[in-house]
Amino acid sequence: MKTLMDVPTLRERMTSGQRTVVLDVRWALGDPDGHKHYLAGHIxxxxxxxxxxGLAAPPAQGLGRHPLPEPAAFEEAAREWGINTYDTVVAYDDVGGVSAARLWWLLRDGGFDDVFLLDGGLAAWRQAGFELETGExxxxxxxxxxxxxxxxxxxxxxxxxxxxTGVLLDARAGERYRGEKEPVDPKAGHIPGALSAPxxxxxGTGARFLPAAELRARFRSLGVAHGKPIAVYCGSGISAAHEIAALAHAGLEAALFPGSWSQWSQLDLPVAVGPELRGSTPARRPASARGQDTRQCQSGG
Incomplete structure (x- = not known):
């Protein structure tokens, strides 16, 4: 099952009248102006x-910053975006697909298979020289x-x-995984046994996904292989969906931990810091340090 659609294919669908719902998921942590960016220019x-x-329930203590939306609420939102049963949906953003992948994952989870990420996103559309539209x-x-x-x-x-029993991948930036800084969640570090896989x-170039063969090689280097369980988490379940999309593009299936670090770090659970190699014993924060709030600013993954 394909995960990505390139700009020429989307353009051809649009100009030939094939029913295609294009969704703009402009969002980044620390940037509340996604809608303004959309109004200023979109596909x-x-x-x-x-x-x-639309893609998350309100944050709640013990559940994390972006809990999965209630099923009925998400279905209602999808209908409001104009999605019909037999449509093709293409989601994009301006950050390499990191936020659009959350929509991709939720639609796939809901049983809607004909959904794609626009490879390269809005930047690739602009680079191709195609027009933008303003307004709503x-x-x-x-x-x-x-x-x-x-x-x-x-x-x-x-x-x-x-x-x-499986391979647990941490999709956040390496410095957050190692616990060197934590700009938004209560504790710094990672789930013991997880491997850093930003x-x-x-x-690659132009914020496009690497070729499937290169992605398979990358994940193999982390111990990922067909038949071995894989799970992914990140800060709050957003960029983890992007990593799951990359794994899917490489022909691999992975489970999502929706609460991710924002849920784990709110609770009295073990925390590892520093680099962690397969087969190593993780360094853990002492219990007295685990409850400290290390939030610095509202930015990060």
Whole structure:
């Protein structure tokens, strides 16, 4: 099943009249102006999707910063974006697909398979010299039906034991994984046994995904192989979806830990710091340090 669509293919679909719903998921942590960016210029016909309200439930203590949305609320939102049962959906952003991948994952989880990430996003569209549109797009109400449960995920109570049986990837920046800084969540560090696999390293020139063969080689170097369970987490479940998309592009399936570090770090759970190699014993923060709040600013993954 394909994960990516390139700009020429999308353009051809649009100009030939093939039913395509294009969704603009402009969002980045610390940048609340995604909608303003959309209004100033977007792919013609694209509908804006607000990640904070459409792709997540409100943050809650013990659940993390971006809990998965309630199924009924997400289905209603998808219809408001104009999605019908037999449509093709293409999601994009301006950050290499990191935020758009959350929409991709949620639609796939809901049983909607004909959804793609626009490889290279808005930058690739601009680079191709295609026009942008301004203002708001107001689509007709769609009729899509979604039922979650089609993508693998792991619950909090499964996470501590998972590295003993599978490969747990941390998609955040390396310095956050190592605990050198933590700009937004209560504690610095990572889940013991997790391996650092920053999602930014899945991208190459022009913020496009690396070829599938290169991605397979990257994940093999982390011990990932067909038949071995894989799970991914990040700061709050956003960039982890991007890593799952990269794994899918490479022909591998991975489970999402939705609460990610923002949930784990809110609770009295073990925390590892420093580099962690396969087969090594992680350095752990003493209990007195685990409760400290290390938040510095509202930026990060």
């Amino acid at each position: 013609p016909g694209a509908v804006f999707v607000d990640l904070e309200t 797009e107001c689509p007709s109400l769609g009729d899509v039906r979604l039922e979650p449960g089609h993508m693998p995920l792991l619950r909090l109570d499964e996470m501590e034991a998972f590295p003993g 999602t930014t390293e899945n991208l």
